[in-house]
Amino acid sequence: MTSPQAGQLFIVATPIGNLSDLSQRAIETLNEVDLIAAEDTRHSKYLLQHYSISTQTISLHEHNEQQRSELLCKRLLAGESIALISDAGTPLISDPGYRFVTTVRDAGICVVPIPGSCALIAALSASGLASDRFSFEGFLPSKSSARRQVFETLKSDTRTLIFYESPRRLLAALNEAKIIFGDERRACLARELTKLHETIQTSSLAELTDWVSRDENQQRGECVLLIEGTNTEVTADEQEMSRLLGLLLTELPVKKAAAIVASITGGSKNEAYQLALKLQQKD
Ligand code: SAM
Secondary structure (H helix, E strand, C coil): CCCCCCCEEEEECECCCCHHHCCHHHHHHHHHCCEEEECCHHHHHHHHHHCCCCCCEEECCCCCHHHHHHHHHHHHHCCCCEEEECCCECCCCCCCCHHHHHHHHHCCCEEEEECCCCHHHHHHHHHCCCCCCEEEEEECCCCHHHHHHHHHHHCCCCCEEEEEECCCCHHHHHHHHHHHHCCCCEEEEEECCCCCCCEEEEEEHHHHHHHHHHCHHHHCCCEEEEECCCCCCCCHHHHHHHHHHHHHCCCCCHHHHHHHHHHHHCCCHHHHHHHHHHHHCCC
8 A cells, every 4th residue: 555645756767878868757757856866966966967957866875775765765754755866777776776665665655667778678689689588697796706606507597698797807707608608609798888889799708708808998888798598408407406506615615515416406426526616616
């Protein structure tokens, strides 16, 4: 049940580069609300100034989300309307806001999405990779060993896999992906979307890695990495083994993890051990 006297919370998507990508409805909403909760008020100032929006702003970021949620919830209950924006794209997508939205909904306040830019959707739509089923995996871990474990866990997934990655780690991530998914698996690098140097390159992982390693410009700016799903049949047992090893190896030595996984799945100890060794490989 929504509370009748309360205001509304609008989740407003903002551009991921090109300022013209702010929708008419988003502009109207940002002008009409009583308050804009922004991930970084200084960052959002440029967008708001560009559209001559003078609505008051307040910060809501990962370090103050808990206490700000309570404060803003009270203001919503008192009848004010609020828009939530992040630095770029759709709030809550690898951005703060999840706890705030949950608090607001639990209080019976209406939450209204104002959709727009989102890097993963823009990248997928232009990648040429299958878009009927996909899995957004957020940011890849910064440590090589953790990244490899993520890739191992996902290598049998048939859906298109989508990752956000820092340009500093892009080449390392591509090299690891090439080893784990194989040279021939297709992938797409979508960089600087909607900006001057927008680049969307789809090819095999081997070609993509080679291209990025030879051109340092491809290791700059913001990027989304997409990897095509497998079309090879992998047994449910093999998938389960990878998944369990991915979890256990963060806590246990290789031999122990492999033995436990083999006994849970009923699979071969040697197979589990070989897989565990691959997952455990350090740089
Ligand atoms: N909320 C945003 C969205 O809707 O996509 C994502 C925010 S997340 C903190 C930032 C990451 O999104 C970047 O590191 C990059 O991986 C991706 N990203 C954002 N803008 C992008 C762009 N213009 N081109 C490519 N990737 C972008």
